[in-house]
Amino acid sequence: MEKGYDVISFGAGQPDIPTPDHIIEAAKRSLDRRFTGYTETAGIYKLREAIAEYLNNRYHASVDPDEIIVTTGAKTAIFVVIASYITPGDEVIVIDPAYPAYSEATKLLGGIPKFLPLKFDKKEGFTIDLDKLEKMISSRTKIIVLNNPHNPTGAVFPPKIVDELMRIAERHNVILLSDEIYDNFIYDNAPFKSVSEYPDWKKRAILINGFSKTFSMTGWRLGYIVAHKEAIERMIRVAVNVYSCATSFAQEAAVEALRGDWTPSKRMIQLFQRRRDVIYEELSKVKGFETWKPQGAFYIYPRVRELLNKLNMSVEEFVDYLIDKQRVIILPGTAFSEVSGEDFVRLSYSISEERIKEGIARIREAIEELETIKLRR
Template identity: 35%
Template sequence: MDRLATGPETQDASGLLSPRMRGIRTSQIGLVADRGRDDPDVVKLWIGEGDLPTPPFIVEAAHRAMLAGHTRYATSLGLPRLREALGAYHARHWGVDIPPDRFAVTAGGMNAVMQAAQALLEPGDEIVIPSPAWPNMGEAVRITGGVPVPVPYRVDTQGRFSLPLADIEAALTERTRVIVVNSPSNPTGWIMPQDEMVALRDLVRARGLWILSDEVYAHFTYDRPIAPSFLQICTEHDRLIVTNTFSKNWAMTGWRAGWLIYPKGLARTFEKLGQYNTTSIPTFVQHAAVAALDEGDGFIRTMVERCAEARAILIEGLSQLPGASIAPPEGAFYLMARLVEEEASLALALRLLDQAKVGVAPGTAFGPEGEGFVRLCYAISPGLAREAVRRITGLLGR
C-alpha cells in the first residue's frame, strides 16, 4: 500500500480534531497549482512569487555566517543587529524612528500574521478584512478562534477597486477587535490614501480597536516612490501592529524570514510568542536578512522596474479581449482581472491551465467577492508576460 490516505477510517480522521481545525479551508490556489505544478510547459502565474533568484550578496552573507559558526539558537525576538538594521531601513524609506525593542523577527510574513492574531484575538472576536483578500489572513484568524468579517471592495465599471471608510465602519460590531489593512493589496492592487489612513487611525482610537497593517508590498507602486505606512501617522502607543516579510522585496520566499512591529511595552509578549512558535528563525538566515536590508535597495528597484514592464504588457495585451475588464493596479504585483463574462473563476482558471498552459489563481481563492476574476502574478520577466498574453488571448480571443 503506497498511499496513506486510503480507506474510510483515514477519511474520517478529521473528526478526531477540534471543530476549529476541521473548519480550515483548502486553498483554491493550491487546487489549481497541484494540477499543473509538475508540468514544465505551464506559465505559472498563480503564486505570489517572483521569478528571480535570491541575489548573490544575500546568499553569500548566509554562507559566510554558516562558515563562521552562526548555526545555533538566537534570541526569539531576533538578532539585535538585525533589529537595528530594520530600524535603519524604516528610517530610510518612511522617515520614522522605530527602536529595536519594537521589532520581532518571524518565520516569514505568515508567522508575523499568526503571532499578531495570537496576541490580539480571543475566541469569538471579530476581525474586519477587506475582501477579496489574501486567504491566509482569514485562516490565521480562524485557527486562533477569531471570526473574519469580510468587507467587499467596491468595483467600478472599469474594474477599479475602492474601499470607502464608511463601509469599514458599517461592519463594526461590539465583537470587533481588529481592522486589517493590506495596502498595497493582494490581490486587488488597491492602495489606501493617506487621508483615509488618518481617518481610520482616529476611528480605532475612538473605538479602542486595533489596526493590523500588512505592508508587504509597500515598494511595489507605479505612480509614487513608496506606499504610505501607518507608522508615519501613529505613535508608539497606538494599537497598531505592522507585519512584513523579506520574501517579496529581495526574492527570499523560501528563506522564511519576516518581521512585525508592535507598540511600545509589548517586547516581552512577542518574545514569548516567538519562543513558543519557532524558538527563532535560523541564525544564518538572520545574517542574510541584514545584508538584504543594508545592501538591497538597488535590487528592490530592479524588481519594481521589471514588475512595471510586465504589468504594462499584461494590461495592454489582455485588455484586447472582448468583454475584458482590467484596471491598472496601483500597487503590489498582481493583476485582478475579469477576462471573460459569465464564467466561474475556478472553471476559467482550470480551462486556462488545461487548454492554454497558463496557471492563474481563481478570484474565489480570495473570497466569494472574487468571483468573476482571476489573479495573475506579474513579478516575471517581460518575455514571460508576452508569452502569457499570447497563450491567453489565443484561447479566449477566439
C-alpha cells in the same frame, strides 16, 4: 509539466529573480563562522537595529530595536499577532479580497472574520467603503486588517484612506494591523503612507513587513512585527512557543540586505513596472476582461463577470479550462475571497514580458474556443 507541456504560470506569489549575490554571500560567511544555533526569539539585535534604521530613515517611524520581533516570514507574523489578541468569538475585519492567512488564522483561533468587499470601478480601481467598514465594528471587533500595497488587486490605498482608518481604529479602540510587505513595489509615484508615519502610531497600529518580496528572499522565511513594547512582550510569549526563533544565518544575511547594496532590488522593481505595463496592455485587449492598471505589488485582478455570464461558466471552471486546454495557470478570485471572488481572476506578472504576451495570447485563444463551443450547442 512532467509530460513535457509548456505551462505558463501567472500564479506565483514570489519574484522570479534570484536573491542578490551579496545577500547569499553574507549567509555563506555566517555559515563559515558556524553561526547555526538558536538566537533570541525576538531576533538578533543587529537585525532588529537594521530594521529600525530602515523604518526610521524611510518613514520617520520612531522605532527602537526592542519594539521588533523577527519572524519566520510575514505569514508567521500574521499568526503571532492574531493569536496574541483573538479569543473565540472575537471578530477581525478583513478587506476583501485578501491574502487568505488573515481569515484562516482568525478561524483557526476561534475568531470570526468579517469581510468588507472592495468597491471596483474600471477607471477608479479598487476602493474601501469606510462608512460600511465602521458600521461593521462591534463590541467583539479586535482587529482591522489593512494590506497596502494590496494583494491580490495591486491597489495602493491613498494616504487619506489610511488617515481615516487610523482614526476609526482610535475611535473604536481596535488594532489596525497593517501588512506592508509590498511597500517597495509602488509604481507611477503612487502616493503611499505607512502606518508608521503617524505620531504615536504604535498606540493603535501594528506593522508587519518582511524580506521575501523586496529582496526576493521567499525561501529564507524572514518577516517582522513592529509594535509598542508591551505588545511585543505579549507576542513574544506566542512566538517562543511557535517557532523559537528565525534561522540564525538567514538573519545575518537580512542585515546585509538592509544595509548593503539596494541596486538589485531597485532594478527588479523597475522590471516589474515594465511587466505591469505589458500585462495591462495585453489584458486590455481580451474580450470580457475589465482591467484596471495596478499601482503596486505584482498582481493584476481583472473582473470577468461579463465573460463568465456569456460562457455560462463559473470562475473555477474557466480557470480549469485554461489549465487543461491552454496550459495557462491563473488563479480564481475565490482563492482570495469568500464574498466577491467569483467575479475576478488574479494574474501575477512574475514572469518575462515574452511569456506574459504568450500567456495572454493563449487566454484569448481559449476564449475564442469556448465561444465557438457555445455556438455549436
